[in-house]
Amino acid sequence: MTTLSEPARPSLRRNRSFNAFWAAQIMSVLGDSFTTLAVPLLVLDATGSVATAGLLTGAMATTAVLTGLFAGVLVDRVDRRRLLVGCDVVRMLLLAAVPVIWLLPEPPIWPLFVLLPAASAVGITFQVAAVTAVRGLVPTEEVTRANGRIFAGTSLAAVAGPAAAGGISGWVGPAWAIGVDAATFGLSALLLLLVRLPARATPAGEGTGRPWDEFLAGARFLLRHPVLRSLTALLTVFILLTYGIDDVVIYHLRHDLGQPDGTIGLVLMAGALGTVTGALVVARLRERLGFGACWIGSVVITGAAVAGLALTGQAVEVGALIAVYFASVSVGGICSMSLRQQVTPEHLLGRVTSAFWTIHFSLGGLGAAAFTWLAEQHGTTLTFVLSGAGCLAVALAGLATPVRQAHPS
Numbered sequence: 516m517t518t519l520s521e522p523a524r525p526s527l528r529r530n531r532s533f534n535a536f537w538a539a540q541i542m543s544v545l546g547d548s549f550t551t552l553a554v555p556l557l558v559l560d561a562t563g564s565v566a567t568a569g570l571l572t573g574a575m576a577t578t579a580v581l582t583g584l585f586a587g588v589l590v591d592r593v594d595r596r597r598l599l600v601g602c603d604v605v606r607m608l609l610l611a612a613v614p615v616i617w618l619l620p621e622p623p624i625w626p627l628f629v630l631l632p633a634a635s636a637v638g639i640t641f642q643v644a645a646v647t648a649v650r651g652l653v654p655t656e657e658v659t660r661a662n663g664r665i666f667a668g669t670s671l672a673a674v675a676g677p678a679a680a681g682g683i684s685g686w687v688g689p690a691w692a693i694g695v696d697a698a699t700f701g702l703s704a705l706l707l708l709l710v711r712l713p714a715r716a717t718p719a720g721e722g723t724g725r726p727w728d729e730f731l732a733g734a735r736f737l738l739r740h741p742v743l744r745s746l747t748a749l750l751t752v753f754i755l756l757t758y759g760i761d762d763v764v765i766y767h768l769r770h771d772l773g774q775p776d777g778t779i780g781l782v783l784m785a786g787a788l789g790t791v792t793g794a795l796v797v798a799r800l801r802e803r804l805g806f807g808a809c810w811i812g813s814v815v816i817t818g819a820a821v822a823g824l825a826l827t828g829q830a831v832e833v834g835a836l837i838a839v840y841f842a843s844v845s846v847g848g849i850c851s852m853s854l855r856q857q858v859t860p861e862h863l864l865g866r867v868t869s870a871f872w873t874i875h876f877s878l879g880g881l882g883a884a885a886f887t888w889l890a891e892q893h894g895t896t897l898t899f900v901l902s903g904a905g906c907l908a909v910a911l912a913g914l915a916t917p918v919r920q921a922h923p924s
Contacts, residue, residue, distance in 0.1 A: 548676025733866025822903025
């Protein structure tokens with residue numbers, strides 16, 4: 516494999532390209548969080564049908580998953596900076612069309628089923644490209660710290676976005692909230708113009724195969740690497756056990772504890788603050804403890820927090836454990852992503868990211884359906900105990916794999 520020596524780069528605070536990229540990421544996530552709230556409100560206002568809103572959400576999710584299969588091939592073939600800028604410009608144009616359509620006396624609903632799934636497909640391509648760009652912006656030893664800073668900023672944006680979208684929707688309507696969303700992508704594109712990514716070395720013959728074969732190249736690397744193979748398997752089980760926990764917590768607060776929506780919102784805000792906290796401390800924890808102890812420890816704490824929810828009888832107790840839960844998930848997630856970025860060859864990083872996401876989330880929907888059904892039929896106490904115990908079993912299994920290494924390569 517042809518390689519380039521890693522160029523000297525300034526520290527994160529003085530790295531103009533990284534700072535512009537970081538700000539663009541915040542704008543992008545802010546826009547995504549606008550859409551999360553504004554789109555269902557727009558459909559409900561137009562049709563009064565929650566089933567239609569669900570159908571549109573499902574179409575957007577399906578499009579994102581299908582696009583994600585091959586987004587990595589595209590990311591590894593083209594200039595990533597241009598791709599990032601292009602994705603933001605396309606999303607801006609697609610979403611800007613929504614408020615224009617809503618100026619009509621009787622706006623049709625069908626354009627949403629074209630515009631929004633298309634924006635979702637472009638969005639997943641942007642996310643894959645963004646993950647691969649980090650390693651080109653910072654030195655290898657700074658990747659975990661850089662990811663932590665990105666996670667902290669985007670987590671705050673994810674909290675602020677729905678609140679702002681709700682306020683704008685109530686003021687001028689959800690269609691114009693989507694218009695503001697379009698503007699955030701335009702601002703993100705302008706920020707990305709300030710980013711400078713180094714040239715990539717491409718091995719001879721790379722990029723000439725069929726898209727499916729190139730996607731499999733990422734999957735093969737992921738599954739042949741002893742640490743990444745074990746980590747992917749463990750995380751796939753982990754997502755099966757935890758993907759529906761947010762919904763179960765909300766059900767627990769409303770059904771079991773009788774809490775109002777405002778209190779539920781505060782609990783979820785505590786979770787977001789936990790995510791920010793985990794993102795800010797992960798680099799230091801990994802430096803002191805090593806990868807294995809940091810990742811396995813985060814899974815242990817996650818399992819303990821989920822199991823502890825079974826004992827909660829007050830909203831403040833739920834909020835405290837949710838903050839711990841999201842902090843530990845943040846630490847584990849950033850450790851995992853940073854390791855993939857550090858050990859994957861540059862020319863394969865997009866395809867490895869796509870393959871990982873496809874495998875990692877393959878059981879998420881099944882887990883969410885199973886655990887929400889279990890909570891409704893048999894109560895949240897049993898659900899929390901089983902999910903928490905399963906997480907502890909994942910951590911225990913991790914001790915028997917190469918994931919336990921302090922400095923995997």
